[in-house]
């Protein structure tokens with residue numbers, strides 16, 4: 553039996569603009585995870601994928617060509633050099649809320665690829681895993697930048713530009729983010745599609761917003777390296793304003809963001825695809841408790857605290 557897991561993720565700065573070649577900064581969220589377990593089944597039964605949370609059995613050989621999990625399983629078996637269909641049962645389960653901006657789709661696929669490669673005695677190298685998961689992300693998202701599969705496969709904070717190997721970034725002083733779930737499911741594919749339609753209708757207007765987001769992301773890299781929490785917070789607020797202009801915020805997210813700021817957060821913004829899903833708020837030792845309480849009072853379904861920097865491994 554082989555069990556592999558994969559973390560969730562948050563985008564700190566630069567979501568959406570990253571699809572158009574601008575940089576973004578992301579970090580893993582290790583407290584929420586997806587799990588894949590491969591066991592050898594009875595001979596002659598073939599390979600069965602079992603999505604435990606929705607109680608669905610998928611036969612990869614019979615599934616539609618564009619079924620993301622069946623596709624990722626087939627790709628992983630190919631990459632592992634497994635020729636004939638193995639008699640394996642592959643069970644998947646996840647504690648990451650779907651359509652919430654925490655990378656649930658990429659995390660499930662990452663756990664699956666890792667488990668298949670490991671069960672076939674092949675190394676599950678981050679670059680191999682990331683590349684395979686990207687193929688399934690194309691089905692989940694439409695036109696993904698590749699940031700979700702990268703940050704989850706490497707499970708390290710990354711500075712990411714589409715098409716380039718991920719880089720690490722310096723963290724002068726570790727900082728804490730409250731991650732609040734609005735409880736509103738919002739598939740990334742939809743917001744990414746809406747941003748694309750707006751870009752097609754008026755490329756200059758969208759490009760000008762992406763350009764300003766890129767400036768914010770570069771500023772954030774410097775502020776993070778300097779350990780300047782006040783500057784990081786202000787840049788989060790500035791990024792949120794640009795995301796509003798892109799049309800991917802929403803009144804419920806705005807309400808939660810406002811509640812976090814009023815309770816003492818140094819800055820707050822949506823994270824990931826937007827409209828619903830999760831937001832992040834920068835907190836310190838003094839404000840963490842008050843911000844958490846304010847977010848829950850304003851309707852957040854749950855609030856996690858995560859640290860960026862400090863003990864984390866660097867690329």
Ligand code: MEV
Pocket residue numbers: 563566567568569570571653655693695696697698699700740744824825
């Ligand atoms: C989703 O986590 C981040 C987006 O920028 C989409 C992408 O980069 O593929 C919204």
